[in-house]
Amino acid sequence: MDSIAAVCWLRRDLRLSDNGALAAALSHARGHGGKVAAVFVFDTDILDALPDRDDRRVGFIVDSVVELDRTLRATGGSLQVLHGSARREIPAFAAALGRPVVFASGDHEPFGAARDAQVGRELSAFGSALRIVHDHAIFAPQRILTGSGTPFRVFTPYFRAWTAALEREPESVLAARDSRPRAGEIRFVDQPAQDAQALLARIGFSRGAPVPVGGESGARSRLQRFLTHVDRYGTERDQPSVEGTSRLSVDLRFGTISVRELVRAGRNRPGEGAAKWVSEIAWRDFYQAVLAHFPRTVDHAFQERLEGVVWDDPDTDSVAKERFAAWCEGRTGYPFVDAAMRELRATGWMHNRCRMVVASFLTKDLHIHWKRGERWFARWLLDVELASNVGGWQWSAGTGADAQPWFRIFNPVEQGKRWDSSGSWIRKWCPELARLPDKWIHAPWLAPTGVLREAGVELDKNWPKPVVDHAAERAETLERFGRVSGGA
């Protein structure tokens, strides 16, 4: 048997290029004259909690794992795939291999941090160790702090400090980590399940709705495609009918491409579009820092004074229950909201502009706590990341790390007119409205009877009347927030 000097435990970094943990494991093994054992665990602590056995994220991970294994085989190695609780599997795996050091990329989410602490303790108990390598964001949360050493609470000054830190040492911060294994460096282990179908079956899942192509190959082709129109990012990024954004969030989520590679690509392009795009990637860093520094914000308002806002509870209030169901199922009667919610369930994707509008609608028009929406997104979004999801929801609810006051409330009709002016995207997801003229597509209840008849729209029969009146609910929100906020 080969001597194993290091284990590379891959989790949210499903790639071979520019992978910090893998680079560290290879370097350690080179220094100690042994091989690296690469391992991925289908963690039952996560999988068992998923409500659907055909969860499309599992499909994406399986495809990415299979591609990783295939690429490793070309170097004479392979990926060990385990199924069980990672808290037990990793220590047992390391113990069986003679207690090599285990390398993994850092995870600041509360679940990941607790898991890693436990695995680290168990490994140390028998003379091994868990070495965490920062990899998932450009900067680790503790790297970007205010002049007085405290975490930033607002994005703009954070971004200034982020940019300054990057400009100080761009080569070292953005350098691609040397993680491409040479022939024979990764241990080979033959596995019974090497194709995606067999792997899914082995872990008790099946293929659900189609997912984007996984693995590094999928990520890289999305990046190449996006770079052909990155110049237009500034103008196209808000229109759901246009593929104006990169669609790389799923790749950042599962690490099928390195965030450094994206920032390198963005900085290599001249123009405002690419610069704007890099600043959006910095939002992701920011939210990861917020979550790491303020873990209570997973459930509680970042702005503590807003913790006392009164919300309607779908568990105890039948009206709120019905409104929440209408929001989830895309039948609020507001076409821009309903199209977004339907697209989410059908594809696992929602455009950023739509995320902001539906989140504002749930919290400010329906007065339902942002946590409900955050959990719904967590169930369906392919790219769900706790930090960005909680950050995005708190931003939209007005309770988050944000310079804007809580009285920013999106008007769902005006947002539709502005960002999907011809209604082409709404028509795709709300075919009941397909024949309605552009003028009425964003507010069908205002259309004259003859227009509705001609378009085949029957209010409260094949298209719901609006579940609430936006103007009235806006006033109600201002009242509720005003009561606890003591001003903006």
Ligand SMILES: Cc1cc2nc3c(=O)[nH]c(=O)nc-3n(C[C@H](O)[C@H](O)[C@H](O)COP(=O)(O)OP(=O)(O)OC[C@H]3O[C@@H](n4cnc5c(N)ncnc54)[C@H](O)[C@@H]3O)c2cc1C
């Ligand atoms: C209520 C709400 C919930 C959200 N939940 C998530 C989530 O669970 N996971 C997630 O990755 N993003 C989330 N976002 C942020 C944003 O909507 C997505 O990152 C973006 O739509 C992904 O599309 P893209 O890859 O084409 O983005 P691009 O526009 O191409 O941006 C490039 C990358 O920058 C990052 N990014 C862009 N915008 C944001 C942002 N506002 N906040 C944080 N990072 C950003 C993403 O990693 C994205 O892939 C949420 C936003 C809101 C308002």
